[in-house]
């Protein structure tokens with residue numbers, strides 16, 4: 004059985020799940036289900052990132068132990084993914100015992116192979132607590148961290164360093180030749196450009212921070228949270244025979260970490276590189292940055308309550324091209340839902356189903372194969388390139404064409420035999436659509452299959468209009 008291993012980022016437990024996490028996770032689930040449907044042993048890994056000063060502080064604020072705090076938030080992620088029918092193989096937490104062990108082995112290997120300095124270096128600089136990292140002067144805007152709007156603190160500490168600069172040539176070669184494929188292409192070019200400007204070694208540890216994974220070669224230090232978090236993919240992959248990953252799906256803000264830093268770490272210990280790292284874009288809500296202060300944060304629960312499980316999965320990925328920046332608004336999502344699902348697919352199925360219930364068929368109607376069908380072929384290759392919204396346009400066209408065919412044929416005016424013949428021609432095409440949409444709409448696809456195999460005698464609308 005061929006393998007396919009995809010990952011979402013593991014989400015930091017300083018925040019409860021929102022539409023941003025949902026967007027990435029649904030996309031990862033769709034592509035994994037696609038390969039599963041093609042009978043691959045396809046697995047999706049997701050989870051939570053739980054260490055670091057920020058979590059320790061947040062826990063303290065809530066008068067909780069860090070682990071207890073992390074338990075509560077990570078449960079919220081699990082609930083969210085359950086409500087969206089995310090079919091992951093494991094929910095990994097960086098506080099899991101096996102992760103801690105494997106992360107430590109990994110760090111020891113980096114040390115033994117000379118990728119980490121033998122002794123810590125003293126570093127003085129401006130440190131953003133929100134980012135949990137030192138910021139360069141160039142990154143600040145009016146002396147403030149542009150993301151957190153806070154003034155970084157003067158800070159000096161001894162840190163161990165990962166010698167990124169030793170691996171730049173190798174990285175340039177694997178990235179430019181797509182051995183480590185970065186998509187979209189524009190992002191690949193950005194990373195290559197940045198790499199050409201030269202990279203500095205980075206600090207990978209903090210002294211005297213308890214809430215983290217201890218460096219095996221110096222127990223007075225814990226791993227910088229980003230570094231050990233990256234290893235989570237390997238923790239699962241290496242123990243289950245699926246390393247290297249086929250796809251790391253990330254937001255563009257963490258692409259550098261997932262290509263240059265993660266790439267260096269893997270090259271340094273002689274492990275395989277992920278085959279592809281795909282960065283999706285940023286989005287706004289009604290044209291504004293999502294923020295608690297503005298009060299425009301959308302939760303996965305909001306989406307499911309409004310559109311149902313499948314509806315929520317669909318509207319997110321249909322809204323704008325995956326990989327590009329875009330905007331979400333309730334108006335736009337409502338329009339997509341009504342046009343594509345309520346009036347589109349839902350209405351088509353209901354029309355044909357009404358005719359279908361008048362007849363009994365001696366042999367079961369099967370899905371059309373889609374072989375040698377140009378539309379189906381291009382749909383599939385678009386999905387494989389993660390061009391979800393473009394792929395869905397093809398289905399929309401197919402649904403529209405079927406509607407026109409039905410209008411022209413007026414099957415309700417035909418005699419019994421002609422009606423049967425018509426259904427024998429049309430139903431397999433609807434089943435094919437259900438089949439193609441299965442990664443997006445797993446429950447709906449199943450319902451449609453059951454309806455047309457006579458297992459369901461009557462049916463509520465698949466997608467009630469909003």
Ligand SMILES: [Zn+2]
Nearest residue numbers: 131134148151
């Ligand atoms: Zn910051």
